[in-house]
Amino acid sequence: MKISIISKTDREIRFIVEGVRPAFANALRRATMGEVPVLAISAVDFTSNDSVMYDEVLAHRLALVPLVFDPKNYNMPNECKCEGKGCGQCQVVLALDKKGPATVYSKDLKSSADDVKPLLPDIPIVDLAEGQRLKIEAIAKLGIGKIHAKWQAAVAGYRYAPTFELKGKISNTDELVKICPKNAITAEDSKVSISQECDTCQECVRAAKPAGNLVVKGDPTKLIFTVESVSGLHAADIVSAAADALRDKAKEFGKQVKALK
Numbered sequence: 663m664k665i666s667i668i669s670k671t672d673r674e675i676r677f678i679v680e681g682v683r684p685a686f687a688n689a690l691r692r693a694t695m696g697e698v699p700v701l702a703i704s705a706v707d708f709t710s711n712d713s714v715m716y717d718e719v720l721a722h723r724l725a726l727v728p729l730v731f732d733p734k735n736y737n738m739p740n741e742c743k744c745e746g747k748g749c750g751q752c753q754v755v756l757a758l759d760k761k762g763p764a765t766v767y768s769k770d771l772k773s774s775a776d777d778v779k780p781l782l783p784d785i786p787i788v789d790l791a792e793g794q795r796l797k798i799e800a801i802a803k804l805g806i807g808k809i810h811a812k813w814q815a816a817v818a819g820y821r822y823a824p825t826f827e828l829k830g831k832i833s834n835t836d837e838l839v840k841i842c843p844k845n846a847i848t849a850e851d852s853k854v855s856i857s858q859e860c861d862t863c864q865e866c867v868r869a870a871k872p873a874g875n876l877v878v879k880g881d882p883t884k885l886i887f888t889v890e891s892v893s894g895l896h897a898a899d900i901v902s903a904a905a906d907a908l909r910d911k912a913k914e915f916g917k918q919v920k921a922l923k
Contacts, residue, residue, distance in 0.1 A: 707798060
């Protein structure tokens with residue numbers, strides 16, 4: 663297996679994986695979205711809600727506010743020493759108390775933990791009119807995306823890396839450069855090259871003259887991954903945690919198989 667990074671930011675990472683099958687790539691994709699623990703609001707206690715939104719709607723909106731947190735500081739509730747009863751190692755309390763007229767934003771949530779806060783400060787939650795008040799206390803816990811979307815760590819996908827073959831000279835290379843929707847084609851004289859941005863849409867193949875001289879297809883042994891974080895975790899950390907989750911599942915599977923002997 664060989665991994666090459668195409669681009670990397672805190673919120674998104676793109677990389678090429680060579681020497682794996684699509685089945686493994688799909689397992690990694692599913693793990694990034696459904697197996698990485700993420701901190702999110704799971705329960706809300708309303709003391710006062712005079713807004714136009716029902717308690718249930720507000721609770722749902724609050725749950726989808728991504729939270730920044732340090733994974734090393736928190737346990738999954740079912741793995742915590744408190745056995746899920748609730749303690750500082752498996753949950754965080756966020757409080758909010760605001761009166762109208764005002765817009766309630768994610769930054770108005772005050773956390774009981776220094777390392778926990780909303781990822782973005784200006785996510786609107788609800789508008790309050792004159793005389794209205796919203797006072798709540800919310801509890802955030804770790805969970806995984808396959809249980810609920812509020813715990814989804816990232817949006818991930820992959821595609822085959824493009825490969826191309828020239829079977830002869832192309833007479834309209836300038837046209838191919840212009841027609842590519844991804845700006846993935848560069849040409850000099852009759853020579854054509856295609857970058858990794860190509861998604862094998864076949865527009866250039868259909869336009870190439872003479873017909874049949876350009877072949878573009880995907881390589882199933884070379885996959886381009888894109889992972890975009892939708893949580894408080896960095897994209898690279900999500901990929902690493904997903905790989906750890908797959909490794910743990912493989913170990914557990916091995917133990918179960920040995921137990922059958």
